Amino acid sequence: MSNLPKIAWVGLGIMGSPMSENLIKAGYSVTGFTLEQDKLDRLAAAGGTAAGSIAEAVKDADVIITMVPASPQVEAIAYGEAGILANARQGALIVDMSSITPQTSVDLAKNAAEKGLRVLDAPVSGGEAGAIEAVLSIMVGGEQADFDEALPILEALGKTIVLCGPHGSGQTVKAANQLIVAVNIQACAEAVVFLEKSGVNLTAALDVLNGGLAGSTVLTRKKDNFLNRDFKPGFRIDLHHKDMGIVTDAARNVGAALPVGAVVAQLVASLRAQGDGGLDHSALLRAVERLSGSQV
Numbered sequence: 319m320s321n322l323p324k325i326a327w328v329g330l331g332i333m334g335s336p337m338s339e340n341l342i343k344a345g346y347s348v349t350g351f352t353l354e355q356d357k358l359d360r361l362a363a364a365g366g367t368a369a370g371s372i373a374e375a376v377k378d379a380d381v382i383i384t385m386v387p388a389s390p391q392v393e394a395i396a397y398g399e400a401g402i403l404a405n406a407r408q409g410a411l412i413v414d415m416s417s418i419t420p421q422t423s424v425d426l427a428k429n430a431a432e433k434g435l436r437v438l439d440a441p442v443s444g445g446e447a448g449a450i451e452a453v454l455s456i457m458v459g460g461e462q463a464d465f466d467e468a469l470p471i472l473e474a475l476g477k478t479i480v481l482c483g484p485h486g487s488g489q490t491v492k493a494a495n496q497l498i499v500a501v502n503i504q505a506c507a508e509a510v511v512f513l514e515k516s517g518v519n520l521t522a523a524l525d526v527l528n529g530g531l532a533g534s535t536v537l538t539r540k541k542d543n544f545l546n547r548d549f550k551p552g553f554r555i556d557l558h559h560k561d562m563g564i565v566t567d568a569a570r571n572v573g574a575a576l577p578v579g580a581v582v583a584q585l586v587a588s589l590r591a592q593g594d595g596g597l598d599h600s601a602l603l604r605a606v607e608r609l610s611g612s613q614v
Contacts, residue, residue, distance in 0.1 A: 322346050323380035325471070328372060328395050328402070329416070330357040332551065333442070334385035336450040337415075337475050339364045344474035351375040373405040381471060382412045388560050389418040396426055408434040413468055415456075417441045417496070417557070419564050420486035423459060427485040436464050439485060441492035442476065443499070446552040447539060453477040457495070459487035493568055496561035500582045500599070502536040507603040510544045511610050521545060543600035555602075556595040559586050 322345055327338040330352035338361060342348050348366040352358060358368035369375035372395055376382050382402055386392055392414060396402045402412060412435055414426065423439035430437045438460035448454045454476035458465055465481045472479045482491045513523045524544070528537045543549060562583035569576045589605045604614045
């Protein structure tokens with residue numbers, strides 16, 4: 319164990335908690351910090367060390383992994399006297415696994431380099447289930463040497479791990495991922511309402527659809543959510559709303575048209591405005607039901 323890098327983990331939410339626990343299971347020493355005491359207690363119970371501050375968590379770490387909701391939170395934990403850049407040791411590697419704007423990642427890498435720190439942006443796809451099962455898809459931006467150093471750690475967290483290009487590239491690919499996922503969920507939701515209103519056995523229909531060209535990881539993961547109307551958050555509408563803002567803004571900057579994506583982004587925003595922001599993104603089904611005249 320002494321030969322493995324010491325890891326600091328900042329952000330122990332729905333994704334961060336099981337991911338950090340998988341590193342502990344793989345033999346890594348993990349010191350974590352988050353704002354919720356119950357999450358710190360969970361980390362300690364799993365064999366990790368709870369820190370009282372970011373500075374305490376990162377001061378001796380070889381690798382610092384962050385997993386927080388959005389760009390403002392990344393900036394809040396990275397910068398300032400109490401932040402990561404001011405308290406990490408020289409030469410440490412920061413692996414930001416949050417889903418943020420590509421420009422935020424580029425700026426973080428630049429500012430970290432001035433402090434003698436290295437950065438990878440490494441957002442993930444796969445949701446809570448993928449985090450628990452350590453089968454996440456991890457899309458990485460940064461330098462090849464830093465990627466090679468981080469790869470054994472990332473292999474304890476995910477199954478598909480790819481260096482996509484320079485700083486910010488991981489976030490760009492993640493934005494594309496969230497575009498595909500949102501459109502896919504919306505299509506599945508519309509199919510569910512269509513099938514139910516047509517009187518078809520929904521369980522049978524989704525099984526056969528998922529066995530053909532209409533099948534997808536989204537349908538596999540979210541089928542039970544649709545069938546049971548179970549929208550306990552694995553990935554919240556609030557966060558997907560944030561991600562759709564990232565992809566539509568980034569697409570506009572490079573001159574890419576996203577006509578279907580723009581419509582789905584508005585549907586996600588509408589669902590959030592109706593008070594469903596805290597639900598799983600499979601709750602897009604509720605928006606289609608409302609549009610179809612159903613009581614929700």
